[in-house]
Amino acid sequence: xxxxxxxxxxxxxxxxxxxxxxxxxxxxxxxxxxxxxxxxxxxxxxxxxxxxxxxxxxxxxxxxxxxxxxxxxxxxxxxxxxxxxxxxxxxxxxxxxxxxxxxxxxxxxxxxxxxxxxxxxxxxxxxxxxxxxxxxxxxx
Amino acid sequence: xxxxxxxxxxxxxxxxxxxxxxxxxxxxxxxxxxxxxxxxxxxxxxxxxxxxxxxxxxxxxxxxxxxxxxxxxxxxxxxxxxxxxxxxxxxxxxxxxxxxxxxxxxxxxxxxxxxxxxxxxxxxxxxxxxxxxxxxxxxxxxxxxxxxxxxxxxxxxxxxxxxxxxxx
Numbered sequence: 437x438x439x440x441x442x443x444x445x446x447x448x449x450x451x452x453x454x455x456x457x458x459x460x461x462x463x464x465x466x467x468x469x470x471x472x473x474x475x476x477x478x479x480x481x482x483x484x485x486x487x488x489x490x491x492x493x494x495x496x497x498x499x500x501x502x503x504x505x506x507x508x509x510x511x512x513x514x515x516x517x518x519x520x521x522x523x524x525x526x527x528x529x530x531x532x533x534x535x536x537x538x539x540x541x542x543x544x545x546x547x548x549x550x551x552x553x554x555x556x557x558x559x560x561x562x563x564x565x566x567x568x569x570x571x572x573x574x575x576x
Numbered sequence: 577x578x579x580x581x582x583x584x585x586x587x588x589x590x591x592x593x594x595x596x597x598x599x600x601x602x603x604x605x606x607x608x609x610x611x612x613x614x615x616x617x618x619x620x621x622x623x624x625x626x627x628x629x630x631x632x633x634x635x636x637x638x639x640x641x642x643x644x645x646x647x648x649x650x651x652x653x654x655x656x657x658x659x660x661x662x663x664x665x666x667x668x669x670x671x672x673x674x675x676x677x678x679x680x681x682x683x684x685x686x687x688x689x690x691x692x693x694x695x696x697x698x699x700x701x702x703x704x705x706x707x708x709x710x711x712x713x714x715x716x717x718x719x720x721x722x723x724x725x726x727x728x729x730x731x732x733x734x735x736x737x738x739x740x741x742x743x744x
Contacts, residue, residue, distance in 0.1 A: 437700045439648040440584040442600045442721035449724060449734060456728035470617065471729040474624030478670065483626050503670025507728035514737035519659035522595060524681045527674035532662050539667055553680065555673040571667060 449513070456507035461498045465507060477504035481567050482559055489570045501539070501567045502556055528554060540568055583697055590692050591652055594685050597740065598653040598733065600720025604639040604646040610715045611637035636712060643703050649744055651716045652689075653731075654682060657739035671739060678741050682706040686743060706743040713742035 457465045464475035473479050477500050480489055498506065508514055530550050534542075544561040551557060556564065577585075584601065591599035614637065623629040635642040639649050658674045672678060686704030694700060705711050714731045718724060723733040730738040 437583060437647060437697065437702070438580045439587060439601050439650075440580050441603050441648070444602070444719045445721050445724050447724060449732070450726050454727070456726070460728075465728055469725060469727055469729065470622070472620075472622045473626065474622055479624055479626070484624065486625075499668050501667035501669060502673055504668075505670050508730060508738050511726065511728065511730075511732065511738060513726075513732050513734070514739065516735060517657040517737045517739050518655065520655045520657055522654060522656070522681065525656045525658065525675040525678075527658055527660050528676075531669055531674045532660055533666075535663065535665055536667055553676040555677045555679075556669070557677070568667060 453512065455510040455512065459506050459510040461496050461500075461504070461506060462493060477506075482563070485563075487562070487566055489566065494570075494573065497567075497571055499571060501564065501571060502559060536568075539564075540572070586696055587650060587693065590689060590696075591650075594689055594692075595654070596652040596685070597655045597736070598651075598722050600651045600717060600722040602649045602651070602716055602720040604643075604649050606638040606640070607712055607715055608637070610712050614712070639711075642711070643701070645701060649716050649720070651713070651720050651722060652686075652743050653717070653722060653733070653740040654678070654685075654743070655736065655740055657737075672741065679706055682741060682743050704743065706741070711744055713744070716744060717742055 462475045462477055464472045464477075466472055477497055480493060481497075481500060481502055481504070498504075500506075528550065531554075547561045547564065559567070587601070588599050611633075614633070617623070618630055639646050656672050656675075656678065658671050662669065683704070683706055686706065690702050690704060693702070714725045714729070717731045723731050726732045726738065731740065731742060732738045733740065
């Protein structure tokens with residue numbers, strides 16, 4: 437259907453800020469607005485299906501188990517974030533409350549039950565376990 | 577008011593009614609510059625093992641091929657920024673994954689959106705996309721005035737930052 441079109445957003449308010457580039461734990465953010473997806477923690481923890489994570493990434497995951505928000509968390513524009521009003525996005529209590537120990541001792545059955553409607557399904561229980569043990573190895 | 581203007585007003589009103597935070601509209605045209613950038617990015621292997629990103633290249637860069645006859649691309653943003661934080665000793669989870677799966681939430685909203693538009697305007701052709709088809713989301717958001725693409729590759733809105741999910 438034909439509609440009236442909005443004007444494109446012509447400006448760029450990043451300026452000379454490089455907080456996201458500097459903060460990225462795996463140096464995945466390159467110059468000229470190129471993000472190397474194959475170095476991104478979200479890629480490793482969610483999209484990479486191999487059971488072995490690359491050893492060069494040891495100690496670089498900064499305790500991220502599923503995805504990563506570092507480049508958004510440091511972005512000055514996110515000072516203007518407001519809480520969502522969409523009830524379905526309200527946190528699953530276990531996401532907020534479980535400790536590392538509790539995550540590590542979780543059974544597949546429990547995982548499936550708690551995270552039935554969560555995006556974490558994408559990694560599957562095996563993927564979450566892989567990520568947890570990778571984080572554990574880092575500390576030792 | 578012209579017919580496109582009336583329909584535009586209606587589309588924007590309905591998007592608000594459904595709880596979307598922003599709605600921008602762009603003309604459905606091929607994204608030539610983005611096509612070149614995407615090709616270079618794929619050629620460098622920056623998608624790693626995400627082979628699915630190579631699929632449907634032609635459809636990805638041209639909405640009129642993805643949806644034959646398409647005239648407009650409507651981009652909707654939904655804020656997911658949580659009001660609560662994880663325990664500081666817990667293994668960290670990206671904020672979009674704190675609650676229910678956005679695919680399910682947004683698919684239902686998009687279906688409702690199309691249903692309401694058809695109810696008011698008639699039998700228009702249209703398809704809703706949330707990750708489910710090869711769409712260059714951020715390019716469309718920028719093209720329809722919602723914000724700019726930052727150095728970290730995210731769409732950033734001047735009003736409320738970048739914790740948004742994008743759909744069409």
